[in-house]
Amino acid sequence: MSATSHLNWPFFEARHRALAEKLGAWARSNLGDIDHGDTDVACRELVTKLGEGGWLKLTAPGDDNERLDVRSLALARETLARHDGLADFAFAMQGLGAGPISLFGSAAQRAAWLPGTRAGRAIAAFALTEAASGSDVANIATTARRDGDRYVIDGEKCWISNGGIADVYVVFARTGEAPGARGLSAFIVEGGNSGLIVAERIPVIAPHPLARLKFDNCRVPADALVGRLGEGFKVAMATLDVFRTTVGAAALGFARRALTESLTRVHKRELFGAPMTELKMVQGHLADMAVELDAAGLLVYRAAWTKDQGAARVTREAAMAKLYATEAAQRIIDTAVQLHGGDGVRAGHPVEALYREIRALRIYEGASDVQKVIIARAMLSEFSGAAS
Numbered sequence: 205m206s207a208t209s210h211l212n213w214p215f216f217e218a219r220h221r222a223l224a225e226k227l228g229a230w231a232r233s234n235l236g237d238i239d240h241g242d243t244d245v246a247c248r249e250l251v252t253k254l255g256e257g258g259w260l261k262l263t264a265p266g267d268d269n270e271r272l273d274v275r276s277l278a279l280a281r282e283t284l285a286r287h288d289g290l291a292d293f294a295f296a297m298q299g300l301g302a303g304p305i306s307l308f309g310s311a312a313q314r315a316a317w318l319p320g321t322r323a324g325r326a327i328a329a330f331a332l333t334e335a336a337s338g339s340d341v342a343n344i345a346t347t348a349r350r351d352g353d354r355y356v357i358d359g360e361k362c363w364i365s366n367g368g369i370a371d372v373y374v375v376f377a378r379t380g381e382a383p384g385a386r387g388l389s390a391f392i393v394e395g396g397n398s399g400l401i402v403a404e405r406i407p408v409i410a411p412h413p414l415a416r417l418k419f420d421n422c423r424v425p426a427d428a429l430v431g432r433l434g435e436g437f438k439v440a441m442a443t444l445d446v447f448r449t450t451v452g453a454a455a456l457g458f459a460r461r462a463l464t465e466s467l468t469r470v471h472k473r474e475l476f477g478a479p480m481t482e483l484k485m486v487q488g489h490l491a492d493m494a495v496e497l498d499a500a501g502l503l504v505y506r507a508a509w510t511k512d513q514g515a516a517r518v519t520r521e522a523a524m525a526k527l528y529a530t531e532a533a534q535r536i537i538d539t540a541v542q543l544h545g546g547d548g549v550r551a552g553h554p555v556e557a558l559y560r561e562i563r564a565l566r567i568y569e570g571a572s573d574v575q576k577v578i579i580a581r582a583m584l585s586e587f588s589g590a591a592s
């Protein structure tokens with residue numbers, strides 16, 4: 205089974221096949237020599253390289269006539285994740301961080317920031333989560349109040365990717381037009397703002413820049429508001445609606461790499477006087493991995509294709525894609541570790557790294573349980589609509 209045979213699926217056009225092939229070749233010759241010792245340095249280098257390669261143009265539209273192509277975003281993430289988890293992270297965050305600006309920003313905001321994020325000159329971050337409001341987004345406590353020609357932001361954000369190295373943050377805060385989700389708004393905060401403090405750097409199992417941020421009398425101009433007052437929840441959810449599918453695509457890339465590593469291993473390794481490939485239970489594991497991989501791919505690219513066909517929202521499809529692909533990838537990678545025996549848990553082995561890389565994807569941008577709630581709610585509301 206080739207790592208690219210799925211490119212013949214009807215979801216794709218010739219330009220998608222060309223993208224996957226070119227990015228794969230680029231990744232093979234550009235990602236091998238990046239030192240991951242210091243993740244901040246590595247991340248900056250990756251954003252610069254991805255920008256110079258022209259790949260970050262996929263993460264935000266270049267002009268008003270261009271739209272985000274979710275199949276291209278997903279294929280790019282799958283391809284990068286197959287080669288290097290941090291490269292996928294650097295690519296993905298340029299899209300998610302700039303997402304509210306590209307989807308809801310004014311012409312001036314888009315002109316101010318998107319050329320930089322698309323070229324790899326400006327690093328982007330998406331600051332939604334707080335210590336007490338991760339899954340429960342409507343519970344956000346950070347506030348933004350109007351003061352003359354400015355807004356003043358106060359509060360804390362937690363688990364913010366690119367926190368500490370970003371040039372531009374989109375920050376979601378309570379402006380109080382209504383209770384809960386309807387009283388939130390989104391603001392652009394520049395990395396150098398003196399009211400934005402990196403309170404803590406958070407180390408995680410698959411290292412990438414991550415921080416808790418403090419906003420202390422953080423003053424931004426009134427035109428830093430993204431979209432309309434009170435529409436912050438809508439801005440956040442519509443952004444996640446586009447990018448959630450691509451988390452599934454990254455999982456697919458990790459899982460595909462795990463299957464390739466496993467196939468190599470079972471061909472090379474001899475057990476009981478014969479190659480491991482001859483053991484029936486090993487064949488069973490490989491078959492399970494391949495089926496789960498294809499099922500995940502079909503859900504991911506169904507969601508991406510549906511969005512690209514002009515669907516206003518793909519909430520159910522994106523939730524199914526993220527839920528299934530991340531959970532399946534965890535199982536596939538776990539099997540890959542098992543098939544590698546001791547080597548599977550040796551620090552620095554590719555499958556050991558994949559085992560750490562995959563875990564957070566089942567938590568961020570909506571934990572798996574939250575995706576189940578979204579899918580069930582969508583189905584139940586369709587059912588009650590049809591029954592009434």
Ligand SMILES: Cc1cc2nc3c(=O)[nH]c(=O)nc-3n(C[C@H](O)[C@H](O)[C@H](O)COP(=O)(O)OP(=O)(O)OC[C@H]3O[C@@H](n4cnc5c(N)ncnc54)[C@H](O)[C@@H]3O)c2cc1C
Pocket residue numbers: 330331332333334335336337338339340362363364365366408414564567568569570571572573574577
């Ligand atoms: C590596 C990493 C990077 C991140 N990057 C960002 C970022 O860039 N920007 C950002 O804003 N946030 C980011 N996050 C935050 C992430 O989105 C949250 O961690 C996630 O939404 C879960 O929130 P929480 O950690 O508060 O967990 P909680 O909300 O406390 O949830 C804990 C668990 O409770 C269960 N649960 C929650 N809700 C339900 C429900 N309705 N029904 C049943 N079970 C439920 C789930 O099992 C869930 O995992 C990142 C997180 C990680 C780990």
